[in-house]
Amino acid sequence: MLRDVQGYCKNRDGESFSKFELEDNRFSEVMQKIDNKVENKLCGRKMTYCFKDVYNGMTGDKNQVYTRALHAEENAFLQISKYGGSPVMGGNLFTTASPCELCAKKAYQLGIKNIYYINPYPGISYTHILSFGKKNNPCMNLFFGAIGQTYLELYEPRIAVKDELELLTEESIKKIAQGEEQEQTVEYGDIEYESVCIDFQFANNRSEIECYRSVEAKILAEELCDVKKSIVWTGSSYDGTELVPEESDEDIRIEQTTDFLPYTYTIKADRKQDNKLKYKVVTKVKDEKQVMSPYLAHKVRNKTRYLELKISSKHTNDIFENVTYNVYADLEMKTLIESKELEIKDVNDVYVAEVKIDSPNVNYTYAINWKFKKNSLEKFLL
Structure with missing residues (x-):
């Protein structure tokens, strides 16, 4: 479910929004400010938002821990622990992009033997985490074949929904939360x-x-x-x-x-x-x-x-x-x-x-x- 700014400002139901979102005065003020800035620019669309962007904008933090979402690898590890199934240690991990630093640490500690991926993640997860030491390092396997990235692009949006909305409205949710005016002082x-x-x-x-x-x-x-x-x-x-x-x-x-x-x-x-x-x-x-x-x-x-x-x-x-x-x-x-x-x-x-x-x-x-x-x-x- 994509939660949106208008839904928060008008409905504020406990199923869609957390107690913090509903009761924190500063958060509520920021969301209302966002709604005021974008309401006439959406052309009938809903302004989806990421809680992390709003909260980090309010506090000046850069932390990822505030989102309730899990990465796909994290979710797979936890679902196996929750419902049982094949042992993780010595197993294979199949993922679209190679693991980020957070998921790489979990894969390393769980004893994953092979990681198969289509796209390399643009970070230091392999050089800093997965290749560290000389024992029990997961083997990184770049997938190749008839599917590949071209196949995936048939089903993936060219641009994330929230990024598309920010381009449409020329408003940045994070910058509004920071208290900055988004209007550029110098146009082309x-x-x-x-x-x-x-x-x-x-x-x-x-x-x-x-x-x-x-x-x-x-x-x-x-x-x-x-x-x-x-x-x-x-x-x-x-x-x-x-x-x-x-x-x-x-x-x-x-x-x-x-x-x-x-x-x-x-x-x-x-x-x-x-x-x-x-x-x-x-x-x-x-x-x-x-x-x-x-x-x-x-x-x-x-x-x-x-x-x-x-x-x-x-x-x-x-x-x-x-x-x-x-x-x-x-x-x-x-x-x-x-x-x-x-x-x-x-x-x-x-x-x-x-x-x-x-x-x-x-x-x-x-x-x-x-x-x-x-x-x-x-x-x-x-």
């Missing part, structure tokens, strides 16, 4: 970027990082006051984004909008149609725990004449290697259409890998990927 036709230059700089080690973003743009809208930007940082800590005044227009200000993922800041500048906009910001981040994903990506949402991506390291060539330039034909980085190696150059004792793109495609993602050198981690730990 509001601004044209003359140049966007991003320089991701490592200091003398791979832990302390500064990312500089230099922008020159032309305003196309009749009036534009705010340019809201977001940052997805996968490392240990985010220390904020600041304006570089000497390389920005004099009237520009910057406001930090959120201090949780995705981190956002807003460029404040009053501009009329055909006015120019120039600013430079620096984002300071840290990766003390060595957990960052090794890539720098830029999503092109507005017309852009020139894009430059650069990673650099001062005074040492012991941080990154195997640098590649990747182009994705979407904003989710799922459809890779181009990949090539980049040369690391020594420019005045700064080691640089960069790429320059004329007229990048709108709704494409351009990225630089790399691998961290092993000795960069050892040097830091010592």
Whole structure:
């Protein structure tokens, strides 16, 4: 059963909704707010929702434990325990996608011998859990044959129902629960970027990082006051984004909008149609725990004449290697259409890998990927 926002606001029956959902005042206020925002945009549809999205949005958590749903593998293990059947230890697990980290731990502890799957799960469940140690590791078997993913796609929706509804209404349930207005401050036709230059700089080690973003743009809208930007940082800590005044227009200000993922800041500048906009910001981040994903990506949402991506390291060539330039034909980085190696150059004792793109495609993602050198981690730990 798909529970929906309208059903909660109008019916509130105890069979469909939990005691918490019905009695928590803050939850009730958020659900009413969601209903008010989407009621005239659904074209007769119902706004289904995930409790986890609402609750995590309210609290700022990122936990999966709040949902009552089980993954298919978890459910299969528990049903066998509940009703009996063949022993699990030494058994075979058949699943569409290889197990996530949560299900992989259960399969490992239960002694599953073979795991057959069609699609690899995009995580670290195999390298971190299922292949750990030298004994009793499940054997991973990638299924191939006449069925495969093409067959499954006949029966799977192209996009999840809740994602389709958020696209239709242009409202994000989680962001509404966070208290943020969903309306974008900059639409596609509001601004044209003359140049966007991003320089991701490592200091003398791979832990302390500064990312500089230099922008020159032309305003196309009749009036534009705010340019809201977001940052997805996968490392240990985010220390904020600041304006570089000497390389920005004099009237520009910057406001930090959120201090949780995705981190956002807003460029404040009053501009009329055909006015120019120039600013430079620096984002300071840290990766003390060595957990960052090794890539720098830029999503092109507005017309852009020139894009430059650069990673650099001062005074040492012991941080990154195997640098590649990747182009994705979407904003989710799922459809890779181009990949090539980049040369690391020594420019005045700064080691640089960069790429320059004329007229990048709108709704494409351009990225630089790399691998961290092993000795960069050892040097830091010592």
